[in-house]
Amino acid sequence: MLAPGRNCWRIERAHRLAFLVDAAAYFAAVRSAIAQAERTVFILGWDFDSRIRLVPPGADDGYPEELGEFLKEVVRRRRELRMYILSWDFAMLFQLDREWVPLYKLGWKTHPRPRLRFRLDDRHPPSGSHHQKVVVVDDAVAFIGGLDLTHGRWDTPQHRPDEPLRRDAQGRPSRPNHDVQALVDGDAARALGELCRERWRRLGKDTLAPGGVPGDPWPAGVTPEVTDLEVGIARTDPGWTTGQPVEEIRHLYTDAIASARRSLYLENQYFSSSVVGAALEQRLRAPDAPEVVVVSRMTEEGWLEERTMGVLRARLHQRLREADAHGRYRLLYPRIPGLEGANLLNVHSKVLVMDDELCTVGSANFNNRSMGFDTECNIAIEARGEERIRRAIAGLRHRLLAEHLGARPDEVAAETARQGGSLIGTIEALRRPGRTLAPLEPVASDELDRLLPASAIVDPERPNDPEALVMAFVPPDARRPMALRIARFAAELLALAALAAAWRWTPLRDAIPADSVSPWMVPAAYIVAGLLGLPITLLVIATCFIFAPLPASLYALGGALLSAAVTYGAGRVLGRDAVRRLAGSRLNAVTRRLAGKGAWAVAVLRLLPIAGFSTVNAVAGASRIPLRHLLLGTALGLAPWILLTLTFVDRVRAALSEPGPVSYALLAADTALIVVAVRFVWRRFGAV
Numbered sequence: 036m037l038a039p040g041r042n043c044w045r046i047e048r049a050h051r052l053a054f055l056v057d058a059a060a061y062f063a064a065v066r067s068a069i070a071q072a073e074r075t076v077f078i079l080g081w082d083f084d085s086r087i088r089l090v091p092p093g094a095d096d097g098y099p100e101e102l103g104e105f106l107k108e109v110v111r112r113r114r115e116l117r118m119y120i121l122s123w124d125f126a127m128l129f130q131l132d133r134e135w136v137p138l139y140k141l142g143w144k145t146h147p148r149p150r151l152r153f154r155l156d157d158r159h160p161p162s163g164s165h166h167q168k169v170v171v172v173d174d175a176v177a178f179i180g181g182l183d184l185t186h187g188r189w190d191t192p193q194h195r196p197d198e199p200l201r202r203d204a205q206g207r208p209s210r211p212n213h214d215v216q217a218l219v220d221g222d223a224a225r226a227l228g229e230l231c232r233e234r235w236r237r238l239g240k241d242t243l244a245p246g247g248v249p250g251d252p253w254p255a256g257v258t259p260e261v262t263d264l265e266v267g268i269a270r271t272d273p274g275w276t277t278g279q280p281v282e283e284i285r286h287l288y289t290d291a292i293a294s295a296r297r298s299l300y301l302e303n304q305y306f307s308s309s310v311v312g313a314a315l316e317q318r319l320r321a322p323d324a325p326e327v328v329v330v331s332r333m334t335e336e337g338w339l340e341e342r343t344m345g346v347l348r349a350r351l352h353q354r355l356r357e358a359d360a361h362g363r364y365r366l367l368y369p370r371i372p373g374l375e376g377a378n379l380l381n382v383h384s385k386v387l388v389m390d391d392e393l394c395t396v397g398s399a400n401f402n403n404r405s406m407g408f409d410t411e412c413n414i415a416i417e418a419r420g421e422e423r424i425r426r427a428i429a430g431l432r433h434r435l436l437a438e439h440l441g442a443r444p445d446e447v448a449a450e451t452a453r454q455g456g457s458l459i460g461t462i463e464a465l466r467r468p469g470r471t472l473a474p475l476e477p478v479a480s481d482e483l484d485r486l487l488p489a490s491a492i493v494d495p496e497r498p499n500d501p502e503a504l505v506m507a508f509v510p511p512d513a514r515r516p517m518a519l520r521i522a523r524f525a526a527e528l529l530a531l532a533a534l535a536a537a538w539r540w541t542p543l544r545d546a547i548p549a550d551s552v553s554p555w556m557v558p559a560a561y562i563v564a565g566l567l568g569l570p571i572t573l574l575v576i577a578t579c580f581i582f583a584p585l586p587a588s589l590y591a592l593g594g595a596l597l598s599a600a601v602t603y604g605a606g607r608v609l610g611r612d613a614v615r616r617l618a619g620s621r622l623n624a625v626t627r628r629l630a631g632k633g634a635w636a637v638a639v640l641r642l643l644p645i646a647g648f649s650t651v652n653a654v655a656g657a658s659r660i661p662l663r664h665l666l667l668g669t670a671l672g673l674a675p676w677i678l679l680t681l682t683f684v685d686r687v688r689a690a691l692s693e694p695g696p697v698s699y700a701l702l703a704a705d706t707a708l709i710v711v712a713v714r715f716v717w718r719r720f721g722a723v
Contacts, residue, residue, distance in 0.1 A: 036294055036393060037417050042286035043267035044230075047222040051259035052266065052416065054217055054396065054431050056438065059191045060257075061182050061216040062089035067254035068172045069109060070096060075246040076106075076118040077231035079169040079412075081398075082185040083122040083153075084204055091189060091200035102184060110151045117150050117244040119235050123165040124155035158237045158276045159410065166409040167234070168216075168398045174228035174246030176253050179414050180216030180396050181304070181385045188212050192438045194380055196373030211374060215302075215384040215435070217396045217414055220253060223266040230268070230412065237276050261427035264416060271399060271411035284399045284413055285406040289314045291389040295325040298458045300388040300432050302330045304381075305402040306366070307347035316358040325390075326363045327355075328458045330439060332382040333368040333475060344402065349477040365459055369439040370473040384435075385413070391429040393417045436462070441470030561594030565602045571595055571648040571673075579680050591677050592670065595648075599669045602649045606656025637668020 037043050055061040066089040069076055085103025098105045110116050156165040170178040182188055186203040187210065194211040195201075203209045219227075228246050235243060269287045274280035292299060292314040299315075306329055318324055335345040355364050369380050385401075388394040397413025399405040418425040433444040433451070436458075440447070442465050454460035462472055557578065564574055578591045637655070655665045 036290055037265075037267040037287075037415060039267075041283070042290050043269040043283055043415065044281075045226050046265050046267050047226045049219040049223040049264055049266045050221040051253065051262050052217065052219050052264060052427070053257050053259050054215060054434070055178075055180075055257070056215055056434055057190055057192050058182055058188045058212065058214060061178065061180070061214075062184075062189060063094070064218065064254035064257050065170055065178055065184070066090060066094055066096070066105070067256070068170075068176050068178075068252045069106070070098060071250065071252035072109060072116055072118075072172045073113060073248040073250055073252075074115055074117070074173050075171075075228070075244050076109075076116070076173075077169070077171040077228065077235070078118075078120045078184065079165070079167045079231055079234060080121070080183040080185070081123050081164060081166050081168065082183045083120060084185040086204040087184070087186050087189070089184070089189075091202075107151060114150075115244075118152065119231070119243070120151075120153045121156050121165070121231075121234060121238075122153070123159075124157035152241070154235075154238055156234070156238065160273055160275045160408065163273060163275070163404075164409045165234075166398050166405070167230075167412040169227055169231060169412055171224060171228045171231050171246070172252045173248050173250065174225045175248070175251060176218065176220045177224035177227040178216050178218050179227065179398075179412060181214045181383055181398055182216050188214065188383075194369075194371055194374070196371070196378065210378060211371070211380045213369070213380055213382050213384060213438075215386050215396050215431075218254070218257060219266055219414065220251075223268070223414070226268055227412075230270070234410075260430060261416075261424055264421075264424055265419075267415040267417070269395070269397070269399075269413045269415060271405055271407060271409065273408055273410070280407060282407050284397070284411055285310055287395060287413065287415060288387065288399075288401070288406075291387055291393055291395070292318055294393075295389045296323070297390050297456050298326045298328070298388075300328050300330075300386070300435075300458060301401065302382065302384045302386040302435060303401045304332065304383045304385065305344055305348070305400040306331050307344055307351055307402045308400075308406060309403055310406055311401045312351045312354060315355055315364075319355060319358040319364055320360060322361075324359075324361050324363050326458050327365070328462070329364075329366045330382060330435075330472065331366065331368060331475065333370075333379050345477060347402075352475075352477050363459070365462070366475045366477075367439075367462070367472040368475040369470075371470050386431070386435065388428060388432045391418065391425040394428045394431055396431075432458075436465075436472075439470075439472050440465045441467070557590045557594050558597050561598040562601050565598030565649050565652065566605065568649045571598070572676075575673075575677060575680055579677075584681050588677055588681060591680075592673060595673055596666055596669055598648070599652045599665055600662065602652035603656040603662060603665055606653030608656075609653070634664045634668035634671065637665055638672035 037046055039045055055064055085101065085106075087102050088100045089102055089105070090100070094100060098108050106118060106120075110118050159165055168180060168183055170184075189209075190198065190201050190212045192213075194213065196211075198211070201209050201211065225247070232243050235241065267287075269283040270281050271284045272279075272281035288308075288311055292311070295318065299318075315327055319327065331348075335348075352366055355366075358364075369382065371380055374380055384396075385399055385405075386394070386396050393415060395413045395415040397411065399411040399413050405411050416424060416428065418428060429448070429451075430444065433447040436442075437444045437447045440462065447461060447465065450461045450464050451458070454464065466472065561571075561574055564571065574594065575591045578594070579587045581587070582590060637651070637660075652665065
């Protein structure tokens with residue numbers, strides 16, 4: 036069934052293949068492989084958290100336990116080793132669930148040519164994500180599946196309600212999690228190394244180290260399920276940077292559903308894909324319909340998913356029940372005594388097993404996004420008449436069913452044989468009190484069903500036009516085009532100038548004499564304003580009106596730099612959690628900019644209205660960005676605005692002291708210059 040160019044990218048040979056069920060097995064194996072790395076390590080992920088412990092009981096391998104320190108030490112000990120970590124440049128929606136700027140926290144960018152490189156991947160459509168979960172060591176072994184190296188993933192197949200080692204990065208108990216990762220070597224691993232290099236190259240012009248070395252980093256203690264076989268690699272890529280969309284996983288799923296004869300076992304985090312649903316609906320209506328067993332989590336994660344993906348799942352489930360003329364469809368969830376409410380098992384795996392003939396494991400969910408919107412990667416193996424591969428495919432399904440039913444894999448295999456291959460019969464026969472697979476009947480309320488837009492908007496299959504998304508979700512009176520933003524900025528500037536002019540040239544001046552404003556008061560004013568989070572623009576304009584041009588420029592720049600240094604220190608003392616609350620919804624935009632190139636990144640932040648002056652300083656302090664980068668970037672970014680403000684103030688003074696057409700025309704020209712400058716800066720740097 037596997038066909039390169041249609042439902043897979045390439046078919047490559049692997050000497051060994053193993054399935055790692057749940058993160059305890061995967062994390063220990065990936066640590067073992069990385070510890071043996073000689074030349075290159077690639078890590079692609081939707082999320083990455085340097086604070087986690089891959090082996091919570093203790094790895095006892097001579098390396099630090101914390102992931103970030105472990106990776107740094109492996110690189111330090113091997114001078115030829117280069118490590119490349121690529122994580123999604125996440126949306127603000129996830130900011131409270133993510134580690135805060137790990138690249139600066141760990142000091143990974145302190146060296147001009149670091150051997151350990153961390154980057155946030157923003158080469159995806161608006162609201163899209165980099166979702167591939169791949170680790171490749173020396174182009175010799177590769178891990179691929181549904182697991183990221185982050186918090187909230189570690190668990191054992193027992194999924195104990197009281198597991199003391201299952202904790203997040205802050206030490207709090209985390210939700211039980213079920214997932215699957217595959218491990219391959221040989222040419223298949225080399226091909227996945229090429230995929231990683233291509234993803235990394237999209238971000239810049241880095242020279243990537245070669246990966247092949249004579250050693251064998253296959254992790255200790257991992258026994259292959261099968262040896263010497265062909266492995267298909269399938270991808271989803273929206274083509275945002277290449278202009279060439281890739282939908283191999285879409286075709287892999289639909290071809291597998293169409294080819295099934297006896298059974299389809301689907302295990303997935305989501306169940307809302309229009310294309311998967313249509314393919315299943317067609318097969319269930321056929322006289323020779325296979326059994327379709329879908330295992331998913333009982334509840335979605337959080338209120339937003341419940342009101343979006345949960346509603347879409349309920350709609351699809353209802354369609355399939357109506358199409359199931361022969362009683363061959365089941366939607367189930369793993370029920371474990373003691374796991375209740377928010378602590379229910381999170382089925383996060385992405386697995387499809389077709390008969391005993393084909394299985395695929397990877398990052399792609401059964402939702403629309405994974406069919407064409409996000410980047411995904413799966414592997415697939417096909418029996419092609421080889422009994423040993425059929426046993427490996429069936430063995431994966433037996434292991435997963437055994438875990439969910441509280442049985443042993445050999446019990447599941449024996450019962451499946453007694454049931455003539457029927458998965459539904461096997462599940463019913465092995466269902467017992469306690470841990471089991473229970474029916475799942477998702478129902479969306481009429482109110483939610485009416486309110487939720489079409490799946491093409493909530494769970495898009497392809498990149499949407501940003502303007503179309505705005506039109507769909509944002510009321511007309513809430514939309515703010517660029518022209519309005521610029522007009523508002525100019526109006527605010529004129530209002531501040533008018534207020535300063537009134538103080539300068541009206542009786543208000545007598546109430547607060549100019550002589551009472553000493554140059555020594557300026558530093559204190561800037562420091563207080565910075566600590567209170569007041570806009571720096573207010574003080575710059577006031578300084579330019581109160582003092583002569585040359586002193587004003589020096590006072591404004593000096594005061595701003597002093598304020599930046601003080602609030603930088605405050606951010607460093609407060610730490611990331613406190614600054615996270617300060618930054619609020621602007622955190623993601625600031626951290627994304629600060630992941631750039633030192634002082635230049637800070638300068639761009641000063642030029643753009645992305646976040647407040649004090650917010651940028653505090654974020655930089657908590658992120659351990661060098662103070663010299665902050666001060667140099669602040670000077671570079673503020674100097675043009677101070678110069679423009681001085682020019683504007685000079686024109687206002689001239690218009691007030693010598694009113695006339697010439698003075699007014701020059702003032703209007705200067706105002707237009709400011710508007711043009713704002714528009715140019717935003718267009719040039721606003722989307723970078």
